[in-house]
Each structure stands twice: as C-alpha cells, then as structure tokens.
Amino acid sequence: MTKKREQILGTALELFANEGYQNTSTSKIACQAGVSEGLIFKHFQSKEGLLHAIVNLANDDIRDFIKRIENQDDPKKVIETAFDFPPLVSSNRDFWKLQFSLKYQCPAKQQYHEKKELINTFETMLEKAFRELDYDNPEMETELLMNIIGDLCRKHCNTDNGCDQEYINFVKQKYEV
Template sequence: MTEKQELILETALKLFAEHGFDTTPTSQIAKEAGVSEGLIFRHFTNKEGLMDAILAMSEERMARHVKSIVALAEPLAKIHATIELPVKLFSEEREFWKLQFSLKWQKKYRGQSYRPSGYYLELVEVVTDAFRQLGYAEPEKEVLLLVMLLDGLSNQLMQQPSEAFIEQTLSFLKSKYQLEKLKS
C-alpha cells in the first residue's frame, strides 16, 4: 500500500469514527487528507470501497488478538483474556475500534445481515470450549451472555470512561468466572 493510500485510509477512518460513514463525504476525506477526490476513487472506487478496505484491516487486527487467546493453555485464562479484549482493542487503536463497534448504528449497515468474521467465530468456539472444560452446564448460553456483556462494555468504552470504571468493570466480570465460584 502506498503512503497516499495509507493517508486516505487513516483520514477516512478518523472521519468515519467521528462523524459516521453516512455523513462523511469523500470530498471531506480528500480535503483533510490533502489529496484529490479523484485519487480516492482511483484507489478505492468509492466510499464503500474505502470502508471495505478498513473492514479488511479489522480482520487482520482481530486475527492477531484471537490467536493470542487461542494459544493460552488454561480455559479460565481464555475467558479472562476475552473479557479483557474490548479494553485492549480500545486502548491500542481507539478510533479504529470505535468505528467497528459503531457500524451497527449507521444507516447503511443497520439493514444488512450481519456475517461474523471467521476470527470472531473461532473466538466463540474457543470460549465455548473453555466453558465446557470448566463444567458449565450450558456453555453456549454462557458465551451468548458474555458476548452481550462485552458489547455493552464496548459501548461504554466508546464514551471514554475513567480508568477506575474500566478496572472495576473488568474485575467484576472476571469475578463471575473464578475457579472458586465454579466449585461451589
């Protein structure tokens, strides 16, 4: 990828995260990136092509995180690492993940059927297996509950809560899944 393409993608990412996909024209992206709108069209065809390139980047980035969770030996460690994942994502690349999590509210994406990525499905499978190994009666339902909780946490993280809130929330969620509680 050329420097210009990277600049265009970074600018589009920033503006889509700040203002939304629907309300960000390619002319604004071109102006802020200091390139012609024609260059955007030459490299990415249209605004949807820009978003497709950004979404492809999310696959690569998520793959790295999922692989690190899969590599953990202990089932409880896998669950705890999954709980920590939204905080890790937002702390490393805030704008990028803010955009990813906000797409469900943007007009163009609301009506489309959601197809989870292969890495998301792999993570769900790994966490389901971890719950199964720990003896949970309904591991699939535990994963569903955990996904809903982490979606809510991700929404909170978009609002930039305090470090204390984040630590308290992570601690509370992890406390729900402790070996001592599982044995009782």
C-alpha cells in the same frame, strides 16, 4: 503504499468513525487529507471501496488475537484472555467505533461489520472452556459472557481515558479469574 494513500485511509477512518459514513463526503476526506478528490477514486474506485479497504486493514489485529485465545489450554485462562479483548479495542478505537456504527446502519452496509471469524472462534473457545469447568449451561454462559465482553468493547470505544477497571474486576470475580 504511498504517503497520500495512507493519508486518505487515515483521514477517512477518523471521519467515518466520528461523524458517520453517510455524513462524510469524499470532498471532505480529500480536503482534510490534503489530496485531490479524484485521487480517492483512483485508489479505491468508489466511496464504498474506500470503506472496504479501511475495514480490511484492521483484520491483522483480530487474527493475532484469535491465535492468542486458540493457544490457551487451561479453560480458566481462556475466560481470562477474553477480558483482554476490550483493551485491544481501545488501541484502535476509531476502527471499532466505525464497526459498531456500521452494525446499526441499514442492511446494505452491515456486511462490513461481519467479524464472524472472530466471533465464532471466540464463542467456540468459551463454550469449550465453560464445559470443561463443569458449568451447568455452557451455551447460555457463553452467550452471557459474549454480551458482557461486547458491552465492554462498546464502552472502551466511547470513553477517552481508558476503561472502567472496577467494573472489569467485578465481572472477572464472578468467573473467578
């Protein structure tokens, strides 16, 4: 990967995340990245192709996390590991900001948010854990915890100085982890 290609990807991620995909013109990306506008289209064919490339880049992080949660046997540990996900969001904040903004865009752009592999694995593991721990309604418990984790991720995206540890501990306590 050439340096200018990396420059384009980095600048575009930053602008897409913080000013919105629609609000970011290819000329602005080129200008801020210090490259000619034509180069963007040489590398990524279209503005949407650039978005696609950016979204695919962060998939490795996600696959690593899935492996970590899959390797847990102890159901309590599974639930505990779930709470490690929001901090992961912090470490790649612009990417997740972009993800959440795409989720609430028009249907045409929502495809780029579909981290279904991650979400499905997450849900399956949690439901199994709740079942092994003899919770009354493992399905609904999973839906609730997915919501809670999702909100934590959203918060991590938008707060600069890390996370609200008191709140995290409070929720963890509810699950005795």
